[in-house]
Amino acid sequence: MRYNQALMDELNLLLHFDLDTTQQGIKVHHDADPAVITAAVRLHDKGLITLSDGGYLTELGREASEHAQAMLRLLREPTPA
Known part of the structure; x- marks a missing residue:
């Protein structure tokens, strides 16, 4: 299985959450990119965020966001020679 664009969009949205606090959510405005x-909406349906237009991470969402951010860090770091 490969990452398709829909999954990439979800991963990118998870990267917007600040993992240093549980008091800050996000808002996806009605005029944002479709x-x-x-x-x-998909992340909300999967139980990863509290509202269909953003909100806060659920426990599962926080775990997913932590993994998404860790994966991005690993892929950005240069590999040892």
């Missing part, structure tokens, strides 16, 4: 809007 791909971002539908990614938020």
